[in-house]
Amino acid sequence: MTINDRMAGIAGLLLAAFLAVFGWGLQAPFAYEPVGPRAFPLGLSLVIALCSGWLIYKGGGEAEPNPPGANLRISLMVGLIAGYAFLFVWLGFVIANTIMVVFVGRLFGGSWVKAVITGVAMSVLFFLLFDKVLDVVLPTGLLGGLL
């Protein structure tokens, strides 16, 4: 199954409805100005709804189907990125990044050995470069005592 303009239009309509429903009650307790905080979001909701309606009406625009296996790899990648986000602070940059690089590296065709070497090297290097040299503070996490 591929996605197309009609599905994008339906998603747009849902977004417009969301904006309208949660924007309706936005009113300032004391109004100093003729246009309050809800006019702009509601206007946008209308524009989004109109454009989405047009896309649904027109249809077409089939996206190219992904090559076989790509969907699975993309889902895995999304999972890895989300996992990286969860672990980034808790495990600290060095550990979380090593794990991420190893698995993403595997996904992009590196062998286990190459992926592990890349992971460790990149994590240590980036930590030194950003945290120590460039003053961009990174979470130390579990290695807090060592770094």
Next chain:
Amino acid sequence: MDTLSNLGIGFGVAFTPLNLLVAAIGAFLGTIVGVLPGLGPINGVAMLVPICFAMGLPPETALILLAAVYVGAEYGGRITSILLNVPGEAASVMTTLDGYPLARQGLGAVALSLSAWASFVGSSIAILGIALLAPLVARFALAFGPAEYFVLMIFAFCALTSLLGDNPVKGILMAAIGLAISTVGVDSNSGVYRYTFDLPQLADGIDFTVVVIGLFAIAEMLQMLEKLLSGHKVEVTSSGRKIFSLKEMAFTWWTTVRSGVLGFVIGVLPGAGASVASAVAYSNEKRLHESRDPDAKFGRGDMRGLVAPEAANNAAATGSFIPMLTLGVPGSGTTAVMMGALTLYNITPGPVLFETKPELVWGLIASLAVANVILLLMNVPMVRVFASMLAIPGYILVPGILAISFIGVYAISGSVFDLLMMTAIGVVGYFMVKVKMPMAPLVLGVVLGDLMEQNFRRGLSITNGDPVIFVSSTICITLWILALAVVIVPPALRAYGKRGNRPPAV
């Protein structure tokens, strides 16, 4: 001689050791970003914005770094176009047409050096143009009230959506989504919380870096996975000569200058960025020469066909700083990201910037000139180094991009919430790219949203709610007409071209 003394201030800023170093680093990084297929100037600039901020670089230094990356990417894009027939970024598609045939004829090194020269001339013309034109535009823009600004932004959106894509409805949709994203958070006029759902992380709104990195790093990565890129090996084919001859320079001189000027003018217009400029310059030169010159061999390795798009895309990239600096309304996705970077520093670009922060504006202009010289010097002898970047395998490159993106976003917000939101935005962005939604209007929407709403409400406050304010001045009416024209004319021209059964101009 205001301009001269201002340029003096500018070069004073540009020649501080830190800024020189930063311009050189930016030029180098930018060229690499330009070389790598899939990564263009907007990706490079987006990833660097939060890191600049977190490093505590002063605003002018950060802007110089980003500008050097931007211009560097336009230089870098040509390398793979010529050597591999693979454009490194969107604006160098036209460079493949004559660049690759030249490389196949064993003139690769000559084509590379000649195109670097053309890029240099194009950028130089545009820098000169900025120095002369920007103060005038800024002075003119001082007369703008809220209504004029609001209509100007409408015009910018119209120009961007109409010139970028073949489906303007998608452009408008994306612009509206971008504007909607900017409404999240506390409304600064009334203090009302909008779409925050009692989450403290959303009270300040969705940070623009989160959106931009999600869209341009995470989504890009998912696309790379779809195509599963692997390292290319490239040989820089050696010929007897490494560098172009004076005869070749003279032969292409007027083409270079013409394309540079054309590119600059196109770049200044909001919406029409480097890709449009290079395409127009190429077809312009082709039309001009093929009728008169029997020896013209456009598409089969004509040097004029190589220099035209390169001069134009660099000139356009540089020229696109004008609307951002003078009006505070960026004309392209990349300058929108840079404007977002300035707002991180609480600097709102616009006409007053020339009065209040001359060192920033003129420092940037001078640094563009410095970066341009550095890029020319770097790009002739170091082509091999940049081309070898292509051999970086995907299993190093992609995790590297991901790590840098996370470092940047974490550095700014320090919150896991933002990292997760960036991931989610990246996934949505991936689907948007799949159905060919243009990204630039969305970025422009996120960056301009607050400004646009404020001007809209301020304008209506003046007349106590009467929308007549938006058509009450000559400037407003002119802008409305321009906005309408930019929406109607290009499709009409296209339709006319089809009916006449001629090949489309671009």
